[in-house]
Amino acid sequence: MSEAHLPPTGSIKVVGPKKAAKLVEEIARDTENPDVATERLLIVLDIDGTILLEDESLSPGVAEAVEHAHRTGHEVMLATGRSWEGTRGILRVLQLEPEYVVCSNGAVIMRRLEGDEAHYERFFTETFDATEVLMLLREHLPDARYMVELADGRRLYTEHLEDWNLVNAKRVEFEELTAQPVCRVVVVSPGHNEQDFVELVQRIGLNQVSYAVGWTAWLDIAPKGVDKSTALERVREWTGFDPAHVLVIGDGRNDVGMFRWARENGGRAVAMKQGPQEVRDAAGEITLSVQEGGVAEVLRNL
Numbered sequence: 001m002s003e004a005h006l007p008p009t010g011s012i013k014v015v016g017p018k019k020a021a022k023l024v025e026e027i028a029r030d031t032e033n034p035d036v037a038t039e040r041l042l043i044v045l046d047i048d049g050t051i052l053l054e055d056e057s058l059s060p061g062v063a064e065a066v067e068h069a070h071r072t073g074h075e076v077m078l079a080t081g082r083s084w085e086g087t088r089g090i091l092r093v094l095q096l097e098p099e100y101v102v103c104s105n106g107a108v109i110m111r112r113l114e115g116d117e118a119h120y121e122r123f124f125t126e127t128f129d130a131t132e133v134l135m136l137l138r139e140h141l142p143d144a145r146y147m148v149e150l151a152d153g154r155r156l157y158t159e160h161l162e163d164w165n166l167v168n169a170k171r172v173e174f175e176e177l178t179a180q181p182v183c184r185v186v187v188v189s190p191g192h193n194e195q196d197f198v199e200l201v202q203r204i205g206l207n208q209v210s211y212a213v214g215w216t217a218w219l220d221i222a223p224k225g226v227d228k229s230t231a232l233e234r235v236r237e238w239t240g241f242d243p244a245h246v247l248v249i250g251d252g253r254n255d256v257g258m259f260r261w262a263r264e265n266g267g268r269a270v271a272m273k274q275g276p277q278e279v280r281d282a283a284g285e286i287t288l289s290v291q292e293g294g295v296a297e298v299l300r301n302l
Contacts, residue, residue, distance in 0.1 A: 040073050041302070042241040044102075044232060044258065046250035047080040047090055048214075049290055050272055058093065061296030066094050069299045075239065079228045081105045081212070081220050081254050083149055083184070084120070086165040091118070099239060104149055105212065105222045105254050106231035107183040124234065125151050127181035128223035133209050134178055137187055137219075140204060144189035146174065148182040161188055185209075185221035212254035220254060228254065229261035243267060247302075249287070249295055251275040256282045270298055 045051055051062045069076050077098035080087055084103045087110075091101070097118040101110040111123035130148060137144070147157040147164065155169040156177055177185075189197070197213045210222040236246065246267030248258045252275060259269035259282040271283035272294050280286055287294035 039245060040075070040241075041069075042236060042239065042246045043069055043074050043076045043299070044079045044228075044246070044248040045076065045295060046252065046255050047078060047082060047087065049251035049274070050249055051094075051290075051295055052090070053290055059290045059295055060293035061300075062293065063094055065296035065299035066096065069302060070096070072302065074302070075099070075241070077101060077235070079106075079232060079248070079250075079258060081214070081252075083155060083165070084108065084110055084122070084153060085155075085167045085169075088120070100235045102228055102231040102235065104184040105210070105220055106226045106228045106257075107222045108149075108153075109231050109234065122151075122153060124231075125183055126223045126226050127151050127183050128209065129178075130182045130185050130209075130221070131178040133206060133221060134174075134185065136204060136206075138174065140200060141187065141189045141192075143191065144187050146177055147186040148177045149184040149186075150180060150182055163188070183222070187219040187221070212252065212256075214252060214254070227257035229257040232258055232261060247298075249298060251279065251290065253279060255279060259283045270294075 051059050053059060066076055075098060076096060077100060078087060078090065078096070079102035082103060084101070087101060087103050091097070097112060099112050101120065103110060107126045108122060109124040110120040113119045113121055134146065145157065145159045145161050147155055149155050153168060156172045157164065157166070157169055158172070158174050158177070160166070160171070194213060197219050201211060201213065201219070206221070209224050210226050212220045214220060236243065244266035246262050246265065247270070248255070248262045248267065249270045249272070250258065251272035256279055259271070262269040263284050268285065269283045270285045270287050271280045272290050273286055273292070274289040287298050
């Protein structure tokens, strides 16, 4: 970028509105110019409560901001508690085709296959025997709805819930949920709220697994020691990004692990303003809420 239009370092130059607008346009063009060196980042976005509102609509400005970040040369990817079936449509809406996608809170990593169209394979999965934890939870939550995700992506559930994407899913008796190793367990109890779940987990102890309580009273359980951060470290190594060139944005308790991972390695962790206090405390920065376009605010300022 030519520096002829910039004032000398350390000085202030007041210009008119037209000149100011032209300066902003030049800086924006340089940001997206491949010939101008920029620090390429691995940008990791959570989905629900981060780029999507509760009604499944996009956060204001997020599509345009993601497109801008991609044009600038950054790698923008998703890391979510959702299964692949509930994630692939979001990629299409954002017109994203990242090399990797982290699903099921880190238990599943999808990889893009070579070709003109974006097709993905289940490249890496982690499973565990959920029998003990399912039995324990059923003892305390007999009326809850349960779902498990199998290693091949199929899902088994006990009762229908409007919020669940049931593509590639089958209704079964509770006992069938424990018949084989799973990547993930989801528990929803309509009669309980988020705080009820937090207190229940603390009371009964779930030491043999990793878990997170969602902002809609949704309990997500993964193999012990597995969360978004463990999967993202694999992705970072496979893609060759410097640990300090990582930016993660999220809003929920299942994002705390990736916040700590990013910060401990010199990267950035940004929490959405509407997230729980413990989530905001784990992040190094706080942006606007999902309703206010918090992700767009961060990406536009890269």
